Amino acid sequence: MDRIKLTLYFGAKQHGAFGDFADTVQCEVPPEKVDEITTALTTQQWVSIGLPNGKRMVNTANLRWFDIEVVKEASEEEPKKNAFEELFSSVFPKGDKNA
Secondary structure (H helix, E strand, O other): OOEEEEEEEEEEEEEEOOEEEEEEEEEEEOHHHHHHHHHHHHHOOEEEEEEOOEEEEEEHHHEEEEEEEEEOOOOOOOOOOOHHHHHHHHHOOOOOOOO
C-alpha cells in the first residue's frame, strides 16, 4: 500500500551550496484525508491534521507552500538494500568486471 508524505515549508526559501532549503515539517497522512487536508491548508488559518499517532495543529499564516507526494512501498519480490549496498552498487554497477 502506498503512503502519502506531506511536507510543510515555513519561512523563506534559502539558497545554499547544496541546493535550496527552508524550515520544514514532514509527516505521513492517511490517503483518504489528502483532499480534506489540502482544502483546509489553502482556506483556513488553523488546521488540525489527523495523523496515525494523534492530531497536530498547524498555523498556516507562516506556511509558504506544501508538497504532497506518494511514497511507493518496496515490492516484496525486490530485496531491500542497506545504505552500503546502495552506495556500492552505484559505484560498481552489476556486471562490472572491476568490482
